[in-house]
Amino acid sequence: MIKKNPKIKNNICLEIDPDGCAEHVENQVDFIKEQPNFENCPKKVLILGGSGGYGLASRIVAAFAGNADTLAVSFEREPTERRPGSPGYYSNRKFDELAAASGLKAITIEGDAFTDETKATVAKTMKEEFGKADMVIYSLAAPMRTDPKTGIIHKSTIKPIGQKYESETVILGKEDELKMVTIDEATEEDIVSTIKVMGGEDWKLWIEYLLKEDLIDDNAITVAYSYIGPVQTQAIYRTGALGKAKEHLEATAFELTELMKPINGKSYISVNKALVTRASSVIPAMPIYISALYDVMKEKGTHEDCIQQMYRMFAEKLYNKDNVVPVDDANRIHLDDWEMEPDVQAKVKEIMDSMTPENYKEVLDLEGYKRDLYEIHGFAPED
Ligand code: NAI
Numbered sequence: 423m424i425k426k427n428p429k430i431k432n433n434i435c436l437e438i439d440p441d442g443c444a445e446h447v448e449n450q451v452d453f454i455k456e457q458p459n460f461e462n463c464p465k466k467v468l469i470l471g472g473s474g475g476y477g478l479a480s481r482i483v484a485a486f487a488g489n490a491d492t493l494a495v496s497f498e499r500e501p502t503e504r505r506p507g508s509p510g511y512y513s514n515r516k517f518d519e520l521a522a523a524s525g526l527k528a529i530t531i532e533g534d535a536f537t538d539e540t541k542a543t544v545a546k547t548m549k550e551e552f553g554k555a556d557m558v559i560y561s562l563a564a565p566m567r568t569d570p571k572t573g574i575i576h577k578s579t580i581k582p583i584g585q586k587y588e589s590e591t592v593i594l595g596k597e598d599e600l601k602m603v604t605i606d607e608a609t610e611e612d613i614v615s616t617i618k619v620m621g622g623e624d625w626k627l628w629i630e631y632l633l634k635e636d637l638i639d640d641n642a643i644t645v646a647y648s649y650i651g652p653v654q655t656q657a658i659y660r661t662g663a664l665g666k667a668k669e670h671l672e673a674t675a676f677e678l679t680e681l682m683k684p685i686n687g688k689s690y691i692s693v694n695k696a697l698v699t700r701a702s703s704v705i706p707a708m709p710i711y712i713s714a715l716y717d718v719m720k721e722k723g724t725h726e727d728c729i730q731q732m733y734r735m736f737a738e739k740l741y742n743k744d745n746v747v748p749v750d751d752a753n754r755i756h757l758d759d760w761e762m763e764p765d766v767q768a769k770v771k772e773i774m775d776s777m778t779p780e781n782y783k784e785v786l787d788l789e790g791y792k793r794d795l796y797e798i799h800g801f802a803p804e805d
Contacts, residue, residue: 423802427792430594433703435799440501442800443512450479450729451520454486457733463488463741464557466639468544470495470535470628473510474798475699476647477561479728481517483736484557491527493552495535495544497564509700509799527552536567536624545635554639558632560625560646563701567619570627578619580705581608582662589658592709592782594792600782603706608663620667622646622674629678629689638685643740644678645690646671650758652767654774655696655711664705675753690747692735692755697728698794713786714773715761720787724760727794731757 423445428437467484471477472494484490496514501507514530521528529552533540548554566577581587587605592598608616617623625646632638648668651659659665671691678689696702696712703709719725726734739755740747749755760766773785782788793803 423800425804426801427804428796428799428801433594433709435795437799438506438509439800440506440512443509444516446797446800447478447513447516448520450482451486453729454482454733457487460488460737460741462745463736464490466491466553466555467557467559468493468555469559469561471561471563472496473498473514475563475701476694476728476732477559478513478517479732480559480561482729483732485521485526485528486524487733488736489526491552492521493529493531493544493547495531495533495540497534498532535562536570538570541628541631545631545637548637554637555632556639556642558629558638558642558644560628560644562624564619567624569618576615576618578616578667579608579612579663580658581605581612582657583608583613587657589707590710591706592788594709598783598788600779605658605706613663613666616663617667617670620664621670625671626674626677629681633681638682638687640685642682642685642687643690644687645692645740646675648672648691648693648754649696650693651696652762652770654771655707658705658707672752672754690740690749690755691753692739692757694731694757695726695761698791699728700798703795709791710774710786711770713788713791714770716787716790717773718766718769719760720790722766
């Protein structure tokens with residue numbers, strides 16, 4: 423990877439190196455190839471949102487630790503003469519190349535997963551080239567969704583409910599400035615729209631459609647990803663508009679298990695760890711919380727990236743040797759277990775409480791945060 427600190431604006435990385443994005447995929451594949459393979463695992467995995475973050479990591483684990491054929495859908499920007507494509511555009515191509523070199527079937531469809539057209543394209547591809555899925559992973563993180571029935575465009579917002587949100591955040595860049603942000607409370611419309619985009623409606627539409635087309639195999643499972651988090655992020659996340667969407671997603675999992683009963687299928691939610699991805703980097707206050715968390719978990723030796731989280735989900739949760747998926751009383755798998763350990767959270771709180779405008783760069787692992795953000799865009803930090 424090129425050593426470069428790319429330009430960042432409002433915590434969004436503005437530069438991309440295609441070769442570095444490809445290398446990031448290769449590194450994750452190499453890591454998984456070194457792990458023990460699973461015996462008991464799915465063979466045909468459909469991943470919705472498979473080009474980055476948790477979805478790409480799921481795809482890599484299914485393929486390279488489980489020898490599964492994978493079909494992934496994602497929404498990526500193609501390169502033009504003036505600018506490169508989005509990171510996932512290059513990740514998709516590298517994944518396909520590495521899968522082919524290992525003799526694995528990999529089909530990548532780039533399109534808007536929320537539309538009926540993309541669903542029909544996926545169904546046609548499954549019938550002609552792929553076969554029935556025995557696992558469907560739902561890992562979409564999107565800013566907007568057009569409701570296929572009404573044509574209304576819904577936008578997802580990251581806002582608190584019931585009160586304004588005021589908090590410090592770090593604006594990454596040359597100076598990594600500490601700033602106060604104030605976010606107005608979500609309106610009723612914001613909440614409804616966020617649920618429309620990030621809740622379970624589209625997940626259900628996918629499963630209903632695939633069942634109708636007889637494209638989900640007996641005993642298949644489907645899993646979607648959620649987040650709960652600690653008290654420090656509650657107001658902006660779990661008790662905010664996004665949290666309402668996650669509650670909806672989690673409730674949908676129960677409905678999908680009912681829908682899948684005739685094929686003995688099951689639906690799960692996996693509550694994952696807070697990590698730097700393209701989706702999470704735009705959530706205010708997350709840079710501070712994640713940097714404090716990285717600090718503590720790296721020190722304790724329990725830090726994981728998306729790829730390690732997803733390996734643990736397959737190996738220890740969904741396809742473990744006991745054949746029993748460990749879930750909480752709301753039927754959720756917890757990969758946030760190490761994040762939420764009381765000693766970890768106590769130290770994170772201590773760091774966040776002790777943070778001042780003078781010491782924040784020393785007490786937070788901002789370097790680790792930025793390294794992850796750069797890496798997703800194909801760069802390694804300058805020395
Ligand atoms: P990401 O931004 O890395 O990946 C999002 C994926 O969705 C990409 O493959 C993108 O192409 C795809 N996508 C977006 N809009 C699309 C559309 N219209 N059609 C097709 N594909 C589309 O995000 P990340 O963080 O991996 O998020 C995945 C899931 O994991 C989300 O549900 C998120 O809430 C959840 N999660 C994330 C955590 C984090 O800290 N990053 C923590 C816990 C859960």
